Amino acid sequence: MAELPSWVTAAPLLMAAIGWFLLPGLLVAYAAGLRGVAAWGTAPVISVGSAAVGAIAAGWLGIQWGGWPALAPALALAVIAGVTRRALRKRYARASGDPWPVATAAAAGMAVALGIGVITAAGGMGSVGTVSQTYDATFHYNTIARILMIGDASSLVVGTLNVPASALSFYPAAWHSLVSLVVITTGATIPVASNIVAVTVGSVVWPLACLVLVRQMVGPSWLAAFATPIVAVGFIAYPWSLMTFGVLWPNLLGLSLVPIGLAAVISIAGLPQHGPLTRLKAAILVPVVAVTLGLAHPNTLISLAVLSMPAAAWWFGHWVRSRLLNGQALLAAVASMTVAATAAAVGVGLLTSPLFDSVRAFDWPAFVSPAGAVGEVMLWATNGKSAAWAMAGVVLVGLTAAWRRPDLRWIVPAHAISGALYVLAASLETPIAAAVTGFWYNDSYRLAAMLPITGVPLAVLGLTAIGTAVHGQWSRLTTSPPEPAVVGALATAVLVIASSGMYARDHAEFLDDAYRVTEPPFELLSPDEAAFFEIVRADSDPTAVVAQNPWSGSPLLWALTGQQVLFPHLDGEWTSDQRFLADHLRDAATDGRVCPVADKLGVRYLLVGNLDFWPWDSRINQYPGLTRPENGFRMVASDTSGNFLYELTACGGDAAGSPPNND
Structure with missing residues (x-):
């Protein structure tokens, strides 16, 4: 770093x-x-x-x-x-300071x-x-x-x-x-x-x-x-x-x-x-x-x-x-x-x-x-x-x-x-x-x-x-x-x-x-995650989108590296396509509906990390399709802290298009 x-x-x-x-x-x-x-x-x-x-x-x-x-x-x-x-200078006194x-x-x-x-x-x-x-x-x-x-x-x-x-x-x-x-x-x-x-x-x-x-x-x-x-x-x-x-x-x-x-x-x-x-x-x-x-x-x-x-x-x-x-x-x-x-x-x-x-x-x-x-x-x-x-x-x-x-x-x-x-x-x-x-x-x-x-x-x-x-x-x-x-x-x-x-x-x-949290259950971003984000920057296509459960602190990948993520905040009014991938991305090898949606959104990677920010919040469970996959993905990088980066291979090399434009 x-x-x-x-x-x-x-x-x-x-x-x-x-x-x-x-x-x-x-x-x-x-x-x-x-x-x-x-x-x-x-x-x-x-x-x-x-x-x-x-x-x-x-x-x-x-x-x-x-x-x-x-x-x-x-x-x-x-x-x-x-x-x-200037037009009214004759009417008003000259400006003076303190x-x-x-x-x-x-x-x-x-x-x-x-x-x-x-x-x-x-x-x-x-x-x-x-x-x-x-x-x-x-x-x-x-x-x-x-x-x-x-x-x-x-x-x-x-x-x-x-x-x-x-x-x-x-x-x-x-x-x-x-x-x-x-x-x-x-x-x-x-x-x-x-x-x-x-x-x-x-x-x-x-x-x-x-x-x-x-x-x-x-x-x-x-x-x-x-x-x-x-x-x-x-x-x-x-x-x-x-x-x-x-x-x-x-x-x-x-x-x-x-x-x-x-x-x-x-x-x-x-x-x-x-x-x-x-x-x-x-x-x-x-x-x-x-x-x-x-x-x-x-x-x-x-x-x-x-x-x-x-x-x-x-x-x-x-x-x-x-x-x-x-x-x-x-x-x-x-x-x-x-x-x-x-x-x-x-x-x-x-x-x-x-x-x-x-x-x-x-x-x-x-x-x-x-x-x-x-x-x-x-x-x-x-x-x-x-x-x-x-x-x-x-x-x-x-x-x-x-x-x-x-x-x-x-x-x-x-x-x-x-x-x-x-x-x-x-x-x-x-x-x-x-x-x-x-x-x-x-x-x-x-x-x-x-x-x-x-x-x-x-x-x-x-x-x-x-x-x-x-x-x-x-x-x-x-x-x-x-x-x-x-x-x-x-x-x-x-x-x-x-x-x-x-x-x-x-x-x-x-x-x-708020800045130097030492209790893991409250960490949005740990030093290990920040270091892993640099690995993601080096080992992934910068034009592709990374899918992730945002409650792992992964939204910060975008702000820290410029690599766009699928879920940029912990909560939002997500599109039906985003919700579909949140439920099914890990099933890309067996579910034929996944690849067209991933291609549409430009998703080529899956980032899996520790869900250690507000683990008691029920919204953490709204992303079952973004857990560690078994087939259809290639592991690109990992560390000893539980962070993994996978590349989506089930959709072919050209499965991902350009990043989505949500404006």
């Missing part, structure tokens, strides 16, 4: 991933007049949207997926923004956050190319492998991976588009590129998005600019849990961008106007965010809508009050009834729409009492994790500070809504709880991941409040106490120390559960 790069030697790959997330969006942001934190913080949502929309357009036009299709929408937006801004202390502090905080993120990932993943040993990893890895094979990364097509009978099947593919771009432009393997992009999202994109939100809330504070990125990597619920559970990479990407949308919403609502996002710029940004979130993962768009409700309610309440004070009571009453009726209709429609039936069908059992779930929210110990006492204390101070400021008070109910949704999913088995949390698959992990979206600014507000309070006490003892921001920076340093580097060790141990 080829030696995997270390985290040090993978630095150019990390820079390439960061480039794809930032550079296309920066072109648009600067053309639109944004500078400083606003430009850099909003760049990822534009870049991701450009790649996802470009992939759909390229697929529709029959253009091979790659760098130019991903850049094209951003380039078009940059031209439009630049021309429009004061240099703010910009410097933000850069320093980002550097610390990236360092903590890489250290955490290295400690949890081990090698930069370690494979995620999770159920959904097979789908995500092979989706990227298929993109590279057919040259189509459209969200309208990638879902056909495990629904091959459909010409179109929507699946939000922004994540896969970005990972495939890293593979195409750097030559990295799919697991390496996936891990690099995950670290980029958690340690660069997410902190930058939080910077935009906090900058809009508190203004040009160098303390907030420094503390925000560091605090952002300190919550286990996000980003680290979504790198482990599932694995939920599309959700990871989508949620990392929600703070940008929330910053735009509070700007439109007329809440703190300290940031560079004016109402006009925010109004233009909102649809970009909406499209991007929909193509990253639709439930993150719903997350944004839910978190925006308190800010929208604040704005509407302020508007109604002003109408009443101006003697327009009838207008206020009609508007209130209209809004209430519309909100009720939308809510009922969403809760009952058949479009969400497949999502609501998921049922994750409750695992804690309601009181226990509330305690987990307060202590940042969701899903049974260890309590983060230092972070919990800082956030509690931030909640108090936010409530005392009318322009920041909206974040308290927004945080409470996130907490309530988690409590419903984690502790209650009722129809109401299932209906309300159904948009997130009734999944406590996805709902817990929403909490840091409000938790980060609350923690920053807490650090700021601590700095102000300590400064006040200090000033009683001396005539020249340090500035509150300096004290707040010291409080940030204390938080980092008290949390042992923002809980980096705890987060790494949690990542380790």
Whole structure:
């Protein structure tokens, strides 16, 4: 096997991933007049949207997926923004960036956050190319492998991976588009590129998005600019849990961008106007965010809508009050009834729409009492994790500070809504709880991941409040106490120390559960299997398809070697031909129906391995025709770990045609 790069030697790959997330969006942001934190913080949502929309357009036009299709929408937006801004230059003031202390502090905080993120990932993943040993990893890895094979990364097509009978099947593919771009432009393997992009999202994109939100809330504070990125990597619920559970990479990407949308919403609502996002710029940004979130993962768009409700309610309440004070009571009453009726209709429609039936069908059992779930929210110990006492204390101070400021008070109910949704999913088995949390698959992990979206600014507000309070006490003892921001920076340093580097060790141990599994019954891919896959690559025709029981971890043969497999995921809506071979391939020598089907699907090999991933799952028994054959096959390779590769000989040398095209 080829030696995997270390985290040090993978630095150019990390820079390439960061480039794809930032550079296309920066072109648009600067053309639109944004500078400083606003430009850099909003760049990822534009870049991701450009790649996802470009992939759909390229697929529709029959253009091979790659760098130019991903850049094209951003380039078009940059031209439009630049021309429009130039035409209106007399009406709008010249763009200005952040004061240099703010910009410097933000850069320093980002550097610390990236360092903590890489250290955490290295400690949890081990090698930069370690494979995620999770159920959904097979789908995500092979989706990227298929993109590279057919040259189509459209969200309208990638879902056909495990629904091959459909010409179109929507699946939000922004994540896969970005990972495939890293593979195409750097030559990295799919697991390496996936891990690099995950670290980029958690340690660069997410902190930058939080910077935009906090900058809009508190203004040009160098303390907030420094503390925000560091605090952002300190919550286990996000980003680290979504790198482990599932694995939920599309959700990871989508949620990392929600703070940008929330910053735009509070700007439109007329809440703190300290940031560079004016109402006009925010109004233009909102649809970009909406499209991007929909193509990253639709439930993150719903997350944004839910978190925006308190800010929208604040704005509407302020508007109604002003109408009443101006003697327009009838207008206020009609508007209130209209809004209430519309909100009720939308809510009922969403809760009952058949479009969400497949999502609501998921049922994750409750695992804690309601009181226990509330305690987990307060202590940042969701899903049974260890309590983060230092972070919990800082956030509690931030909640108090936010409530005392009318322009920041909206974040308290927004945080409470996130907490309530988690409590419903984690502790209650009722129809109401299932209906309300159904948009997130009734999944406590996805709902817990929403909490840091409000938790980060609350923690920053807490650090700021601590700095102000300590400064006040200090000033009683001396005539020249340090500035509150300096004290707040010291409080940030204390938080980092008290949390042992923002809980980096705890987060790494949690990542380790998904990446370096040591219990064989839970292994998706063992070192022996990975080594055998290299033998398969060397001893088989790369144009042929390999049939296999996917519960042996064999779907990863495609992602790791480029050799296409018959069943690319652990479960799917397989065609009747695939199901027939799953039942009868080993009978090729005696069943005359097998060879025509094998020829149609391009199957020439049978891979048999140990069924050691979730061996208790009944779906493991749905492939009786893919066990070790007796006649009609020639053994090509085997090892001492129970892996065997057979060539189908009963159908003749030309039995296999070209690989199937399932798009």
